[in-house]
Amino acid sequence: MKVFKFGGASVKDAAAFRNLAHIVQHYGGSNQLLIVVSAMGKTTNALEQVFDLAYHQQDHSPALEQSRQYHLQIVQALFPDAASPIYEELEHLFSKLDNTLRHLNKAAGYDQLYDQTVSYGELLASTILHHYLKSQNLNNTWVDSRKYIQTDTTWREAKIDWDWTERLVKRDLPAILNEQLIVTQGFLGGTNNGLTTTLGREGSDFSGAIFAYCLDATEMVIWKDVEGLLNADPKYFTDTIRFKEISYQETVEMAYYGASVIHPKTIKPLANKLIPLYVKSFLNPAGEGTKICDCRYEKLAPAYIVKQNQCLISFSVKDFTFISEKNLGTIFNALSELRLKINLMQNSAISFSVCTDWHEQRIQTLRKTLQDEFVIHYNSGLTLYTIKNYDTESMNNVLAGKSVLLEQRTRTTFQFASK
Ligand code: ASP
Ligand code: MG
Numbered sequence: 001m002k003v004f005k006f007g008g009a010s011v012k013d014a015a016a017f018r019n020l021a022h023i024v025q026h027y028g029g030s031n032q033l034l035i036v037v038s039a040m041g042k043t044t045n046a047l048e049q050v051f052d053l054a055y056h057q058q059d060h061s062p063a064l065e066q067s068r069q070y071h072l073q074i075v076q077a078l079f080p081d082a083a084s085p086i087y088e089e090l091e092h093l094f095s096k097l098d099n100t101l102r103h104l105n106k107a108a109g110y111d112q113l114y115d116q117t118v119s120y121g122e123l124l125a126s127t128i129l130h131h132y133l134k135s136q137n138l139n140n141t142w143v144d145s146r147k148y149i150q151t152d153t154t155w156r157e158a159k160i161d162w163d164w165t166e167r168l169v170k171r172d173l174p175a176i177l178n179e180q181l182i183v184t185q186g187f188l189g190g191t192n193n194g195l196t197t198t199l200g201r202e203g204s205d206f207s208g209a210i211f212a213y214c215l216d217a218t219e220m221v222i223w224k225d226v227e228g229l230l231n232a233d234p235k236y237f238t239d240t241i242r243f244k245e246i247s248y249q250e251t252v253e254m255a256y257y258g259a260s261v262i263h264p265k266t267i268k269p270l271a272n273k274l275i276p277l278y279v280k281s282f283l284n285p286a287g288e289g290t291k292i293c294d295c296r297y298e299k300l301a302p303a304y305i306v307k308q309n310q311c312l313i314s315f316s317v318k319d320f321t322f323i324s325e326k327n328l329g330t331i332f333n334a335l336s337e338l339r340l341k342i343n344l345m346q347n348s349a350i351s352f353s354v355c356t357d358w359h360e361q362r363i364q365t366l367r368k369t370l371q372d373e374f375v376i377h378y379n380s381g382l383t384l385y386t387i388k389n390y391d392t393e394s395m396n397n398v399l400a401g402k403s404v405l406l407e408q409r410t411r412t413t414f415q416f417a418s419k
Helices: 014-027 043-055 061-078 085-102 110-118 120-135 162-179 204-214 248-257 264-272 325-337 360-370 392-399
Strands: 002-006 033-037 140-143 181-185 188-190 196-198 219-224 245-247 277-281 290-293 303-317 342-347 351-357 374-388 404-409 413-418
Touching: 002 014, 002 204, 014 061, 014 120, 014 219, 033 120, 033 162, 033 204, 043 061, 043 085, 043 110, 043 120, 061 085, 061 120, 085 110, 085 120, 110 120, 110 196, 120 140, 120 181, 140 162, 162 181, 162 204, 181 204, 204 219, 204 264, 245 248, 248 264, 248 290, 248 303, 248 374, 248 413, 264 277, 303 325, 303 360, 325 351, 325 360, 342 404, 360 374, 374 392
Parallel strands: 002 033, 002 219, 033 181, 140 181, 219 277, 245 290
Antiparallel strands: 188 196, 277 290, 303 351, 303 374, 342 351, 374 413, 404 413
């Protein structure tokens, strides 16, 4: 039993859908396959804007119409038969979304309403894919992942109820997979009272891993527009190399430091059941890709991770006493309450510094919360560089010409924040 996950880029236009069907046909194997799909192209970003407009009582119609046209134009290219049921389903989904946007109950709060609306990106993509694969004689069942991936109500970053999820998946899906393919959504979960949740941006990889775990898959494949897991993002570095095989642990660490290839939560469920994860290129599906598994290598090539839009916050005690564990407790509590994740931290005698992602609102709240106790300074617009398995050469190359605000190194990892 396999899980294939296709991200937004692999369904961004009609040609991409055709290519996807080709991959399912040739690489899906004759056996059981569950397909997880994300929203098409940049739809999630677009819907975030649509929702934000509606939430702030501004006219969301033109932005929503633009997204509808984008989907419609792809559907028209894929379904020449105007009588295809997809046309009606597409209109139905868009009018339901429009209706939801027109009747937002603000008492529910921004994040809960976000989940009820932005989730349409995956509902649309999976509905189109379901019909398209069918038209290519790839029989499949559309499964509503919100009925299987059960979560709490941490809106926009819902936590999985693993036992319940596994029970539901095992109850229904194996029987379907004996008959045909399954097409379902990434990114989405559901609560026990029928509300939609989302698992965090780029969370479709994680969805794939949840299904793979619950179904005891023999492998999962993430199809991407790169040849596999590279040691650096080609956006920032030339001469990247592809890892042929790499351990779960190395991959988790890279994801943790900000490598954007795989969602950080993806690895754990797979590693727990020793399910290998392949990262392959949908542009070159015959390529070898990367195998992420339970393996060990003595010497790995340095991996470079760049995390932009960072903020360095420093806290000093007002009366020149030392930073105490009690002070740290206060700071950590405030960070945790505000869901500000620490990417790097360091303390000195009278100050403590953390590097976090830039969330303007939350950082202002943090300042307000702690300003009576600490003098707080911050620097935004920074970049955090991490080199895993660094050596002198790789370190010097990355440091060249940069002004460093904070630096840290362990035996295997070198990190610094710079302007
Ligand atoms: N569509 C969602 C996002 O763009 C989930 C995903 O792509 O993995 O964040
Ligand atoms: Mg996406």
